[in-house]
Amino acid sequence: MAGFGLPNFGQLTEAFKKAQQIQQNAQKLQEELEIMEIEGANNDNRAKIWMSGNQKPLRIEIDQTLLSEDKTIIEKAILDAMKSAHEASTSTMKERMEDLTGGFKLNLPGMGDEN
Incomplete structure (x- = not known):
């Protein structure tokens, strides 16, 4: 009863093994x-x-010289470091x-290129 467009049993078994x-x-x-441990910095x-x-x-590390800066500069530096670490971590996970x-696209939530 072949010919219905279904893979043969061997192909199906191989696909399950790969999965x-x-x-x-x-x-x-x-x-x-x-x-x-992936580092990000401002x-x-x-x-x-x-x-x-x-x-x-x-963890986080703040240089002593940054602590003498204005509050907004400190906050921006921390946010920039956080963005950098998150981007590096996400890229590493995706790669x-x-x-x-093997390059097979799984289309997992949070793993796409969209922001």
Whole structure:
């Protein structure tokens, strides 16, 4: 009863095996992302923030000279460092997921190019 446009059983089995391998590798990747420390900094490196590969904030470092600045300058420096760390963390996660899936587009929420 072939000819209905369905893949043969061997192709289907192979697809399931590949999906299972991707799932196992995804779990391993999640663990790796969790322990990564990705640094972001403002433009003069006086504010630094580290995030995990899963965008979990880990720590912050403020240069002593920044603390003598005006409040708005300090806030902007911290925000810029946070944006930098988040962008680097998100890019790292996206690249690692693309490596994992061999470029296969999963279209996961929060992983697209839209802002």
